Amino acid sequence: MNHDVFKKVQAIIVEQFEKNPEEITLEKLLVEDLELDSLDMFDLVCALEKEYDFHFQLDKDSSIETVGDIVGKLENHLSK
Numbered sequence: 001m002n003h004d005v006f007k008k009v010q011a012i013i014v015e016q017f018e019k020n021p022e023e024i025t026l027e028k029l030l031v032e033d034l035e036l037d038s039l040d041m042f043d044l045v046c047a048l049e050k051e052y053d054f055h056f057q058l059d060k061d062s063s064i065e066t067v068g069d070i071v072g073k074l075e076n077h078l079s080k
Helices: 003-017 038-052 067-078
Strands: none
Touching: 003 038, 003 067, 038 067
C-alpha cells in the first residue's frame, strides 16, 4: 500500500466531511461507518478525480465500499 495515497484520501475525507483523522482507516465502510450519503460520495469522487487526474467509472466502480477500495483503485491508476 502506498502510504501517501492513503494519507491524501484521509486528508480529503477529514477536510470535506469534518471527520476525525483517527477514525479513517482502510477498513472503514464509507456509508455505514463514515456515514457518507450519495451526495457525499459524489463530492468525494470529484475531489479525488481532481487530485489524481483519474476518472472513477461509477457503474463499474460500484464495488467501492471502503476507504481501502478507493486507495486500491488510485494505486492501480498511479502504477500504470
